[in-house]
Structures are given as C-alpha cells and as structure tokens.
Amino acid sequence: MIDARGKVWTKTYDNWGKLLTDTDPLNHITQYGYDKAGVKTRTIDAVNNVTQYSYDARGNIIAVADPYGAVTRYEYNTDNQIAKVTDAENKVIQTVEYDLDGRVSRQVDGNGNVTSFVYGDEASGLNNLISKIIYPTFSQEFKYDNRNRVVETIDVLDATTKLSSKTAYDAKGYLLSTTDKTNKTTRYTFDALGRPKIITDAVNGVTEAAYDNRDNLIVLNDTKNHAHRFTYDRVNRKLTEVRPMGQALTYSYTATGELDTRTDPKGQVKKFTYDDAGRMIAESYYHSATDLTNNNVVRSTSYSFNDLNRPNGYSDTTSSSGLVSIGITTYDPRGLRKSGESINYGSFTLSYSYDYYANGQKKSFTGPDGVTVDYTYDPNNQLATIQLPTGNLTVNNYKWTAPSQITLPGGSIRSQSYDALLRLTQIQVKDPGQSDVLKYQYGYDNAGNIKTKNTEHGNYSYTYDDLYQLTSASNPSPFPTEGYTYDPAGNRLTDTKTSGTWSYNDNNQLQGIVGISFEFDANGNTTKKIDANNPTQTRTYVYDTRDRLIEVLDQNNNLIATYTYDPFGRRLSKETIGTNSIKTWFFYSDEGLVAEASSSGAVNRSYGYRPNSIWGTDPVYLKEGTNIYYYQNDHLGTPQKLMTQGGMVAWSAKADAFGNTTVDATPTITNNLRFPGQYFDSETGLHYNRHRYYDPSSSRYLTSDPAGLIADLNVYRYSRSNPVSYFDETGLSPSCKAYYIGPWEPAGQITKNKKENDYFNGLKTTMTPDGVGTSPQGPEPGRPSPFPVCPSIDFIVKVYKVYKHVYEWDLYDRYKRTEKYECVTDHCPPMSCCSKEPTTELIPVEKYREEFVKHVSGSDTKDVYWFGFKISIDLCMPMRR
Incomplete structure (x- = not known):
C-alpha cells in the first residue's frame, strides 16, 4: 500500500492467504509462520524476537513461549474447554469448571478464591443467561427483560442487605433511564437517528447535544445551558472547538490526515512533525502564527x-x-x-x-x-x-x-x-x-x-x-x-x-x-x-x-x-x-x-x-x-x-x-x-x-x-x-479507589480457537486476526479497578454519550505513551474513538480494539453496548490508518 505521502506499507501472503510479512516504511518487518494446517506457530518481530505457539492434536493452543523462553501453559477438558492456566513462573493462576451444558460454573484464582455462575433454565425464561454470580465475598443477581437485556442488578451483601440498580429501555431499544443503588435516576432521550440528545440528571439538570448530518457533535449544552460548539471538515476532522464565551481552538491537518497544527485561544501555535511511519517525532511551539511563518520557535x-x-x-x-x-x-x-x-x-x-x-x-x-x-x-x-x-x-x-x-x-x-x-x-x-x-x-x-x-x-x-x-x-x-x-x-x-x-x-x-x-x-x-x-x-x-x-x-x-x-x-x-x-x-x-x-x-x-x-x-x-x-x-x-x-x-x-x-x-x-x-x-x-x-x-x-x-x-x-470518595491523581480525571469486583482473566489469556460470539464466563469473546480467541480481562488482581463499586458514574455517562472514548486515558497509562491531549479536545471526531494521535507510540489496531472493549464493557465483543449505545469497534484504530 502506498499512502498519501508516497510511503510504502508492504504485506506478503502465502498461497492460502495467510499473512507472512508486514513491513512499514522504515523497513521494520514482522514475520509470521504456520504449520501445515495453516495454524500460526510463531511470530518474529522487527528485531527477531520470536514468540512460539504450540497446539495439541485437537487444535487447542497449549503453550505460548515468549521471546525470553518463558512459557505460559493451558490445559483443557475433554470438551476442549480451557481448564487450567499456568503462568511462566509455574503458578496455576486459574482453573475453570463447567456444567453439563458446557457453561462456566466455577472459576478459581491462584489463591483458591472461587467465583461461581448460576444460569437460568428454560422454565424461567432465562435459558443460558446468567442469573447469579457468587463472588468470594458477595453475590450478584440479574433480572432481564423479554429481549434478554439486564434491567436490574442486585448486589447481595448478606441475608438482609441487598443493593439494586436498574436500567430501562424504550420501545426502540434505546436507553431510557438508569437508577442507582440509592434510587437516583438519570433519564435519556434520543433523536430520530438514535443519537443521544438529552441527558437529565437526578436533580433535573439537562445536558443536550446536537449533531450535523454526518453524526458529528456540533453543540453540547451543559446543565447551565452553556454551549460548547464544534465544526468539522469534509472528512469529519475537527476544525474548531469554541468555548461558551467564544474562545476558540483551531486545528489543521496534513495531506495524509495527521494533526498538523493546533492554535489555542491565545493565538499560540503547536506544530507536529511525523516520520515515514506516521509516528510523531517532534512538536514545536510558537507564540503566534506569524512566529510559525518566521520559524521563531x-x-x-x-x-x-x-x-x-x-x-x-x-x-x-x-x-x-x-x-x-x-x-x-x-x-x-x-x-x-x-x-x-x-x-x-x-x-x-x-x-x-x-x-x-x-x-x-x-x-x-x-x-x-x-x-x-x-x-x-x-x-x-x-x-x-x-x-x-x-x-x-x-x-x-x-x-x-x-x-x-x-x-x-x-x-x-x-x-x-x-x-x-x-x-x-x-x-x-x-x-x-x-x-x-x-x-x-x-x-x-x-x-x-x-x-x-x-x-x-x-x-x-x-x-x-x-x-x-x-x-x-x-x-x-x-x-x-x-x-x-x-x-x-x-x-x-x-x-x-x-x-x-x-x-x-x-x-x-x-x-x-x-x-x-x-x-x-x-x-x-x-x-x-x-x-x-x-x-x-x-x-x-x-x-x-x-x-x-x-x-x-x-x-x-x-x-x-x-x-x-x-x-x-x-x-x-x-x-x-x-x-x-x-x-x-x-x-x-x-x-x-x-x-x-x-x-x-x-x-x-x-x-x-x-x-x-x-x-x-x-x-x-x-x-x-x-x-x-x-x-x-x-x-x-x-x-x-x-x-x-x-x-x-x-x-x-x-x-x-x-x-x-x-x-x-x-x-x-x-x-x-x-x-x-x-x-x-x-x-x-x-x-x-x-x-x-x-x-x-x-x-x-x-x-x-x-x-x-x-x-x-x-x-x-x-x-x-466529592473529595471524600474520589481523587484525581494526574489532574485529568477523577478516580475511585476500590479493589476489583468481578470475574477476571490474566492478561493475554487464550481461551482456545474459539468462534466469534462464543461465551466465556458469560461474556462474549472475539477472534484476533490470527484466529486465536481471547477472553474477557479484568485488571491485575489486587489492583484498583477502573470499574469499582463507587458512587454514581453520571459524569462518565454524560461525556461518553457524546464522545465515545471514556477510558482513553487509562489506555494511555497502560502503554506508557508520550502524553498528548489531542484526541478529545484537539482533533478526534467526537463520535468515534481514536488512539490519541499524535503520539509517540502506536498501539496495534487489534490490541487497541481488544483493550478498548475490555475497558468499556468488560467483555471482548465486536459490538459493544455501553449505557445502551452500540459502539463500532471498527472505529477504534489509529486515525492515520
């Protein structure tokens, strides 16, 4: 492929259509190897690090050896379902048991903590749906509507303490309201095209959004009716963001779509430079557009x-x-x-x-x-x-x-x-x-x-x-x-x-x-x-x-x-x-x-x-x-x-x-x-x-x-x-310190060669490009969770409804990328989820998709629903691609 800058991206394939090499314009080559059945057996990165995959006779992946020679091993039951995971330190970090219908019934972590799953039967109308999850310290019950959507979640802390949160939908399937555990209700209204239009909080404060005919957010009114306004070019890139009092940020782009300049309301200009692979290699600051013209950095x-x-x-x-x-x-x-x-x-x-x-x-x-x-x-x-x-x-x-x-x-x-x-x-x-x-x-x-x-x-x-x-x-x-x-x-x-x-x-x-x-x-x-x-x-x-x-x-x-x-x-x-x-x-x-x-x-x-x-x-x-x-x-x-x-x-x-x-x-x-x-x-x-x-x-x-x-x-x-329950450790977004509540999987867990729309722990899995299914993943056990049991997340709902990239910052920290702020405020089309370009590290597209889904839904699924909104994960890729 020759991109708009004339730079060549090359892929080669074998006679069966399997990807053999992937070469970027800087001649960084990633190679792939397969066995006679066309199953991937190794990956060789640009510096010749080899990752090897081993399989049993039934095609289940049983070992992954990383470039250091460290091996993670997987064992299966007679139904080819994963039963045990042993990490590279020889720790059995997970065992899984199944019921007679092949559904996960028990999950045991490395310390013996048991999470059990109970499913509805045909008589209850909840056939194959999870009706209850029994965690090591509490249990969670679920009620569904006639379209199999969870409409009530009940946390059972003990025999007398039950905390209920509810979700309601309208006749078209759009989110109508959410009611939290203290009976505080947030209501939602959509326009004729199914776009979130009005969010009414628990004290009747209204946040309202308006869109152009290409689904770009053009006006966002806060609860005091202060309007943030946005304009876009013909390919939906943000050109301006105007604050309620009229101060404007403006953006320009290169011929290949990268952000070229950002001009703030003071007239200061930030200019970006990229290498042949589209990585940002420099940023320069100027007091004014005139200084940019005269190169007064x-x-x-x-x-x-x-x-x-x-x-x-x-x-x-x-x-x-x-x-x-x-x-x-x-x-x-x-x-x-x-x-x-x-x-x-x-x-x-x-x-x-x-x-x-x-x-x-x-x-x-x-x-x-x-x-x-x-x-x-x-x-x-x-x-x-x-x-x-x-x-x-x-x-x-x-x-x-x-x-x-x-x-x-x-x-x-x-x-x-x-x-x-x-x-x-x-x-x-x-x-x-x-x-x-x-x-x-x-x-x-x-x-x-x-x-x-x-x-x-x-x-x-x-x-x-x-x-x-x-x-x-x-x-x-x-x-x-x-x-x-x-x-x-x-x-x-x-x-x-x-x-x-x-x-x-x-x-x-x-x-x-x-x-x-x-x-x-x-x-x-x-x-x-x-x-x-x-x-x-x-x-x-x-x-x-x-x-x-x-x-x-x-x-x-x-x-x-x-x-x-x-x-x-x-x-x-x-x-x-x-x-x-x-x-x-x-x-x-x-x-x-x-x-x-x-x-x-x-x-x-x-x-x-x-x-x-x-x-x-x-x-x-x-x-x-x-x-x-x-x-x-x-x-x-x-x-x-x-x-x-x-x-x-x-x-x-x-x-x-x-x-x-x-x-x-x-x-x-x-x-x-x-x-x-x-x-x-x-x-x-x-x-x-x-x-x-x-x-x-x-x-x-x-x-x-x-x-x-x-x-x-x-x-x-x-x-x-609410500084008693929340903190903001980086000055970017409130956090709530709590330990992870919910089923989790070790990083990189491979369930087996699962088919798309298979389920693991009651959550949908997906296929990576090489045909290896990955399971839902929570945070490292014992670490604070991005989804803890905390006070209302209305603040996430309000912004997520109109931006659709809530946990970009967490991805940022995970991958230790150079921290730029251009995604949301500077150039990312608000109705897509982008990878915070420009950046100094590109997350592989599939890894980005996988991680984004895990953060916003807790599951690996191609179509994610978050507070009733369907998110196309196909949008979640670096913008330059």
Whole structure:
C-alpha cells in the first residue's frame, strides 16, 4: 500500500492467504509462520524476537513461549474447554469448571478464591443467561427483560442487605433511564437517528447535544445551558472547538490526515512533525502564527523510538534557556520490557531500573540513590513482600483481592477490614508494642459514599446532594464544620466558612469570593488572584506555551518561585526565591515521584510505592539519609502519618474534606505528599497535581482540564466535588479507589480457537486476526479497578454519550505513551474513538480494539453496548490508518 505521502506499507501472503510479512516504511518487518494446517506457530518481530505457539492434536493452543523462553501453559477438558492456566513462573493462576451444558460454573484464582455462575433454565425464561454470580465475598443477581437485556442488578451483601440498580429501555431499544443503588435516576432521550440528545440528571439538570448530518457533535449544552460548539471538515476532522464565551481552538491537518497544527485561544501555535511511519517525532511551539511563518520557535521537543516502535528518548529545549532536559528510556536486550529511565537535567543525570520475573511481574526497582528494592508475589500474583534494606514489608493475607494485614519492618502491623464489596471499613495501625497509632472506621451509604469516619483523634460525618456532591462535613478540631451548595454545573455557590456567594462566568471560571477576585487568560488559566482582605496574599501566575505554571509572583510582582517540566507534565524542578533560595529537582518512575535532588544531583529524599500502583497514590515509604519512614495512608491513599521503624510517629497531619491540611506540632520530618498524586508547595499553598495545580482554599484547579471535556463538563472543579470518595491523581480525571469486583482473566489469556460470539464466563469473546480467541480481562488482581463499586458514574455517562472514548486515558497509562491531549479536545471526531494521535507510540489496531472493549464493557465483543449505545469497534484504530 502506498499512502498519501508516497510511503510504502508492504504485506506478503502465502498461497492460502495467510499473512507472512508486514513491513512499514522504515523497513521494520514482522514475520509470521504456520504449520501445515495453516495454524500460526510463531511470530518474529522487527528485531527477531520470536514468540512460539504450540497446539495439541485437537487444535487447542497449549503453550505460548515468549521471546525470553518463558512459557505460559493451558490445559483443557475433554470438551476442549480451557481448564487450567499456568503462568511462566509455574503458578496455576486459574482453573475453570463447567456444567453439563458446557457453561462456566466455577472459576478459581491462584489463591483458591472461587467465583461461581448460576444460569437460568428454560422454565424461567432465562435459558443460558446468567442469573447469579457468587463472588468470594458477595453475590450478584440479574433480572432481564423479554429481549434478554439486564434491567436490574442486585448486589447481595448478606441475608438482609441487598443493593439494586436498574436500567430501562424504550420501545426502540434505546436507553431510557438508569437508577442507582440509592434510587437516583438519570433519564435519556434520543433523536430520530438514535443519537443521544438529552441527558437529565437526578436533580433535573439537562445536558443536550446536537449533531450535523454526518453524526458529528456540533453543540453540547451543559446543565447551565452553556454551549460548547464544534465544526468539522469534509472528512469529519475537527476544525474548531469554541468555548461558551467564544474562545476558540483551531486545528489543521496534513495531506495524509495527521494533526498538523493546533492554535489555542491565545493565538499560540503547536506544530507536529511525523516520520515515514506516521509516528510523531517532534512538536514545536510558537507564540503566534506569524512566529510559525518566521520559524521563531519558543520550545521544541523531539522524540525517538526503538525498532519495536517503543519510545526510547526525547530532547526538550527552549529558545530562552536552551536545553531543559533529555530523557532516555531503556529496554531489555530484546527491546520489549522497560528496564529503566534516565533524565539529563543539564548538569547531572538521574536514573532508575527495573528487573522482571518470567511472567512479567516487576521483580526489583533500583532508584537513583542506588538502593534496590525487591518484590515477591503470592500464587495469585498479588504483592507478597517488599524487601527493603531495613527489612521486609509483608502482606500477610488478603481478603479476596484486597490486602488485609501488612507487617512493616520493625514489627508495626497495619490491619484493614472490608465489607462484602471490598470497601474499607477499618484501618488500624499498631506499633511493635501493640499500641494503636492510627484507627479509622468508615461507614457508607448504598451508593458507596462515605457517611462517617471515626478516628482516634475525633469523628467525621458527611452528607451529599442527589448528584453526590459533598454538602456538609462535620469535623473534629481544628477544622470547623463545612457546608456547601452548588449551581447546576457543580460550581460552589456558598461555603459556610466564608460569607456571600461565589460567582462564575459562562466558562465556569471562578470570578470572585467575598474580598477575593480572579483573572484568567484566553486559554482559561488563572493569571491573577487579588486578595483585598489580605493584599499580601495577592498572586500573579505565569504560564508557558503549554499552559503549565512556570512563575508565581507576589503582590509587588516579585518572584516567589519558578518551575520547569518535561514534555509529559512531570515537574522537573522548582526554585523558591528569597533570602534562602532553594532549587529542588524531581525524578519519577512509573509509579510517581521517587526522588528529590539538589543542584549537584545528590538525592536528598526518595519515595517507594507498590509496583504498578496508581500514579503517586498510596506511597509506602520515604527515605531521607539513612532513615526510612513508613506512610500510613487513608482510604484514598492520602498520607496521614509517617512512622519510624520503631513505631514512633515522625509526621502527622489532619485535613478537611477538600485537602486543607494542618500538620501536627513538632514533626521530625517534612512530608509534602497530599491527596493522591499531589505535592504541597509551601511557597504558594498550591498542590502540584501532575498536569495542573490544585488550590485547596477554593477546592478548584488553577487551569482547565488538559483532557478537555472527557471527565467532566466542569473543567475546574476537583473530583466532581466529592473529595471524600474520589481523587484525581494526574489532574485529568477523577478516580475511585476500590479493589476489583468481578470475574477476571490474566492478561493475554487464550481461551482456545474459539468462534466469534462464543461465551466465556458469560461474556462474549472475539477472534484476533490470527484466529486465536481471547477472553474477557479484568485488571491485575489486587489492583484498583477502573470499574469499582463507587458512587454514581453520571459524569462518565454524560461525556461518553457524546464522545465515545471514556477510558482513553487509562489506555494511555497502560502503554506508557508520550502524553498528548489531542484526541478529545484537539482533533478526534467526537463520535468515534481514536488512539490519541499524535503520539509517540502506536498501539496495534487489534490490541487497541481488544483493550478498548475490555475497558468499556468488560467483555471482548465486536459490538459493544455501553449505557445502551452500540459502539463500532471498527472505529477504534489509529486515525492515520
């Protein structure tokens, strides 16, 4: 194939039509081999890594040997149904049993946890439909309508506690309403072409969409009737996005369809460059279109890749200061597994490295301070120990997938209790002498919102409105009782701690609190906070061409602090200006901040996390000098205390609901970690939150969400105004910490040569291009799930109805792609799901389809239904294809 740029993509086939080679314009060749029956037996990638497939006499795949020689094995029953999976570490991670009709009846994980499936019979009218799933801690019952659609799901926690959620459809089969476990109902209306038109929330707030004759979204009105408007070219590429107050983003494209330029409302231009394989290899920033014409570059970032299309480096420079940083990502000798990362800050370099087990689990982490931490896992591949220089942190046992007891080096013990839905009901920490250090007890409403939190220092209680926004918080000393009201868009109107009403413009930008006013630039960044009550607290904020905060000035326009970043939003440095100016450098791993260094490159502090944990969430330890302190975090993963190995409290703090924190007297160490993913800056009072800054005093972000409207139509509020149950670890989208509830399959599980529309665990499977069926897949056991049992997901529904790419960001993190925001807000046609082009790594189309479906439906199926909407997975591929 010759693309529009004249670049050649070549495929060769054998006489039977089987794909033999696939060559891109850079001459990267992937090869395929088959046996005499035409069954694929090997894949050879562009650097000659070989993956081999073995089959039994009945054509069932029984082993997959990866390029390292590690083998995953599959066993089958006499009906050719998969019965056992043994991973490359020789762990039996799954066994499956079937009933006489060949349906899955029991699924057992590596720790012996059993999930059972009950099916309806012909007499009940539910023949072959799952009527009940019995999980290790609770059960779930299903009711269907006469078209076999689930209309009620009942969670049975015990003999007396049943939680019901309902779904209704109209006569045409469109979604009519959803009613959650607290009987809050969201209603839906479709136009004549079956497109979502109106969504009415539980308090009768209306979100309305309008489309052109090609199904492109052209108007989106929020619950205050503020209109976001979009235009498109003849091939449905977004040309403009206009905010309610008229500020416009505009886009242009190359002849082959890649995004060429993005111009923001300030007139700043971002230009992209691609290589022959369509990978983005550079992005350049200009103050204006005139500067673009004259090539007056403000900032330039280049990217590089290995032969397997994995990003392996970047170089970031500015016209004013030259080199900002150079990043190098290293891989193992086969180029497959990320072995580490290093960043050159100009005068020094910091690096870390990973090692892996045969099954791909992280085996060790060596940080920039040279300290190596080892990990071990239980038979279900859940974390068992973190081996530190001072001793082992041991997870003694789990309740299903949730850790229930952890022993720290030195003998302190953290115990965690859960209800049937694996929601934390108690956290208790005892020192080596068995005295309580921390004890938190939680109570929930039926929707999963926390109602009460009783602690050793006092009791908290919370109330919510019908959209689950926090309306009151009763706190112990030193915090007063909190009380809030909101407008229909979720903006705070009143706060019992302040007098008067808060005011906003049509872009949901905070204009004023009594005595305090705010100014914004055209891009929606807060540029000034004017405090008439306390003029010394007036601040000016300065941003770079990527809308990242780079300077903060005081009331006299004197510098308070400066900041620098890498291309991915990670803050590299901050310098506080004053009598004792201090510059601190930051370094990150996959899990979040792992080191703070001085200007000489000496590591002053290092941080540790569980391997593969959510970014910046639930830290495990802080190392300063030769001392290691252990974090004791709350249900969200927010630090509450730091303990020494001997069980003494070195740091302790309390916070109100929105994160305004008071550190207890006489701490022996400083801790700046706050809400998950946040770092407290004492010089400004702000919390750095990866992609933007959070201001706990107003409970809002300084800048609009870089992800656009994907997570919330209100792009400034924090975690849907429910910070007790939600957090936003990257500043892009709210999360809810809960452990996975539901059947799951190990990554890459191969069920057998299944036919399309076969079922596994009651979920439809699909065929990959090579004829190998894959099963539904949940997250790694014990890791927080993207589909936890949490409060209402109306915020997902609202945006998903009109954009149809809810979990793009999670895919982003899974594949560690260079983080660009062009998909939703910049150029992706809203009624398709795209792969966030431009990017520095392309996800194979079929893998992207597979992962997208798993995230939005929990099943592998060609036609996915999400809240009643059918999604064509054929749309889910890189746009350049």
